[in-house]
Amino acid sequence: MKKLIYLTGFFILLSVSPTFAQGCEDDDSATTGTENVDPSKPTVKLFGFFQPQYGYNFDGNDNENSFYFKRARIGALGRITNDFSYYFLLEASPFINSDGNVKLLDAFITYKKYDWAKISVGSFKQPFGLEVTQACNNLTTIDRAIVSDQLVAPQRDMGLMVLGGSKKTQFRYALALMNGRGLYVKDNNAKKDIIGRASYKLFDWAQIGGSFRYGYPNNMDDDRTTYGLDVILKHENFKLQGEYIYDEGDYNRAAGGGCGTTPLELGDERHGAYGMLSYRTDFGLEPVVKYEYFDADSDIKSLGYQEMVTIGANYFFNKNTRFQINYQLKTEGANSIDNDALLMQMQVRF
Numbered sequence: 001m002k003k004l005i006y007l008t009g010f011f012i013l014l015s016v017s018p019t020f021a022q023g024c025e026d027d028d029s030a031t032t033g034t035e036n037v038d039p040s041k042p043t044v045k046l047f048g049f050f051q052p053q054y055g056y057n058f059d060g061n062d063n064e065n066s067f068y069f070k071r072a073r074i075g076a077l078g079r080i081t082n083d084f085s086y087y088f089l090l091e092a093s094p095f096i097n098s099d100g101n102v103k104l105l106d107a108f109i110t111y112k113k114y115d116w117a118k119i120s121v122g123s124f125k126q127p128f129g130l131e132v133t134q135a136c137n138n139l140t141t142i143d144r145a146i147v148s149d150q151l152v153a154p155q156r157d158m159g160l161m162v163l164g165g166s167k168k169t170q171f172r173y174a175l176a177l178m179n180g181r182g183l184y185v186k187d188n189n190a191k192k193d194i195i196g197r198a199s200y201k202l203f204d205w206a207q208i209g210g211s212f213r214y215g216y217p218n219n220m221d222d223d224r225t226t227y228g229l230d231v232i233l234k235h236e237n238f239k240l241q242g243e244y245i246y247d248e249g250d251y252n253r254a255a256g257g258g259c260g261t262t263p264l265e266l267g268d269e270r271h272g273a274y275g276m277l278s279y280r281t282d283f284g285l286e287p288v289v290k291y292e293y294f295d296a297d298s299d300i301k302s303l304g305y306q307e308m309v310t311i312g313a314n315y316f317f318n319k320n321t322r323f324q325i326n327y328q329l330k331t332e333g334a335n336s337i338d339n340d341a342l343l344m345q346m347q348v349r350f
Contacts, residue, residue, distance in 0.1 A: 021135045022124040022161075023089050023106035024049070024073060040081065046350075048074035049137045053345040060338035069093040070345060071136055071259065073105070083113040087124075096260040105156060105183070116164035123158050123183055127174035127197040128211040130230035130243045136259065140241070140278050140286075141310050142326045142343045146294040147272025150264055151226060151247040154182030154255040159192070170201040172209075180215040182255045191216040205234045222250035237280045244273040267297025267304060278314075286314040305333035320349040 024047075051070040057063060075089035089106040097103045108122030125133060131148040132155055143149075159178030165171050173196070179186070180193035193215025201207040211228035230243035248269045255263070274292035289311050296304030312326035328341045 021133055022108065022120060022127075023087055024075070024135045024137060042080050043078040044076055045078050046074070046076050049347060049349040051137075051345050051347045053142070053343065055344075056342040058338060058340040058342070068095045070142070071096065073136075075106070083111060085110045085112055093260075103183075114164075115166070115169075118163050120161045120163065121159075123156060124161065125156055126152060126154070126178065126195050126213070127161060127163070127176050128152050128195050128213055128226070129197075129228050129245065130209075130232070130241070133197065137347060137349055140239075140276060140288050140314070141290055141312060142324050142345050143310075143328075144259070145243065145272070145274040145290075145292045146306065146308065147245045147274065147292065148243070149259070149261040150266070150294065150296070151245050151270065151272065152228075153263065154180075154252065155259075156183050157181065157193075158183070171199070173198040178215075180217050181252060188218070189216055189220045191220060193217075207232060217250050217252040217255075219250075224249035224251055237282075239278045239280070240275070241278075242273065242275040244271070246271040264296050264304070267299055269298040270294075270296050270304070271298065284316040286316070288312050288314065303333060303335075307331045322347045 050072050052067065053070040054065070054067050056065040070093065071091065072093040073089055073091050075087070077085070077087045079085040086109050087106055089104075091097060091103045091105050094100040104123070106122070106124050108120045108124045110118055110120040112118040127133060129148055129152045131139070131144045132152045149155075157178040157180065159176050161174055161176035161178075163172075163174040165173060175196040176194070178193045178195060181187055193213060195211075195213045195215075197209065197211040199207055199209030209230060211226075211230075213224070213226040215224055216222065217224050224247070226245065226247040228243065228245045231241065233240045246269075247266075251266055253263065272292065272294035274290060276288065276290040278286055278288040280286045289309070291307070291309050293305070293307045296306075308331070309329045310326050311329070312324065315323045317323070324343075324345045324347070326343045328343065330339050330341070
C-alpha cells in the first residue's frame with residue numbers, strides 16, 4: 001500500500017507526455033518532405049518497419065526459444081488537400097494475427113484546417129497513456145509495460161477524435177468518442193467510450209500530462225473507469241520515464257492485450273506502474289533499466305501481483321536501423337515461477 005501511495009504522489013507531481021501518435025508515425029508526418037509540393041495536389045508517403053526477434057525463455061525445463069516477428073507493418077500517409085490528410089496501416093506479422101492473415105490496424109481521415117481543433121474519424125489508437133501513444137518503432141524497451149498492455153485494452157478502436165497541438169507546442173490534447181470493443185467488430189451497445197489525454201511542457205526538460213477513460217465495454221449497465229498519469233524528465237543524455245494506471249469496473253475479455261499480448265483475468269480494481277531510466281551515448285549505444293509492477297486484482301494481491309525488471313541496451317546503426325537486447329527478470333506474488341526471458345530484436349524503418 002505504501003508503494004502505491006508513494007508512486008501516486010510522485011506521478012501527480014510529475015506526470016508528462018512527449019508526443020502523441022495516432023498510429024505508428026507521429027501526426028505531423030503527413031506533410032514531411034512535401035513542403036514544396038503544390039498544396040492543391042494530393043501527396044502519398046509509403047512507410048513501414050520490420051521487427052524480427054529472438055526470444056529465449058528460462059522456464060527451468062525445456063527453455064523454449066524461437067525466432068519470430070514482433071511486428072511487420074506497412075502503410076501510407078499523406079494529404080488530399082491542405083485541410084485533409086489520411087493514414088493507413090497494415091499488420092502482416094502472423095505472430096500478432098493468430099489466423100496468419102494481414103490485418104488493418106489504422107485507417108483514418110483527419111480534417112486539420114485548425115491546429116487546435118483537428119478532427120479524425122476511422123480506426124486508430126486510443127488516446128490513453130504514455131507508452132501506448134508512443135509509436136511501436138520508437139519504444140525504449142522491446143515490450144511495453146505489463147500495465148500498458150493489460151489495462152489500455154483495446155489499444156485500437158473505431159471512433160471520432162478531436163485533437164489539438166503538435167510536438168512543437170507546449171500543450172497538446174486529444175478527446176475521442178469510441179466504440180470500446182476493439183477492431184473488426186461493431187459496438188454491442190448504444191453507449192460509447194469517452195477517452196482523453198492532455199499534456200503540457202513545463203520546461204525543456206519536463207512535461208506533464210494525464211489520461212482518462214469512461215465507458216461500457218460489454219453492456220448498458222456495467223461501466224469502466226480508468227485514470228493514467230505519466231512522466232518524462234530529461235537531463236543532457238539521460239531520460240527518466242514513468243507511468244501509473246488505475247482501472248476499475250467491467251472490461252472486455254475478448255479485446256486482447258496490446259500487440260498480441262495474452263489478456264489476464266482482472267479483478268474489480270487493478271493498477272500498475274513502471275519507471276525507466278535510459279542514457280543515449282554519442283556513439284549510438286543506449287543502456288536502459290526498467291522496473292514495473294502490475295496488480296491484476298487489488299483485493300487478492302497474492303494471485304495477480306507481479307513485478308519485472310528489464311535490463312538492456314539499444315544500438316542505433318543509423319536513424320532507421322536499431323538493435324535491442326533485453327533481459328527480463330520476472331517475479332510473481334505467492335506463486336513465483338521460473339519465467340525470466342532474454343529478447344533480441346532488429347528493426348529497420350523505411
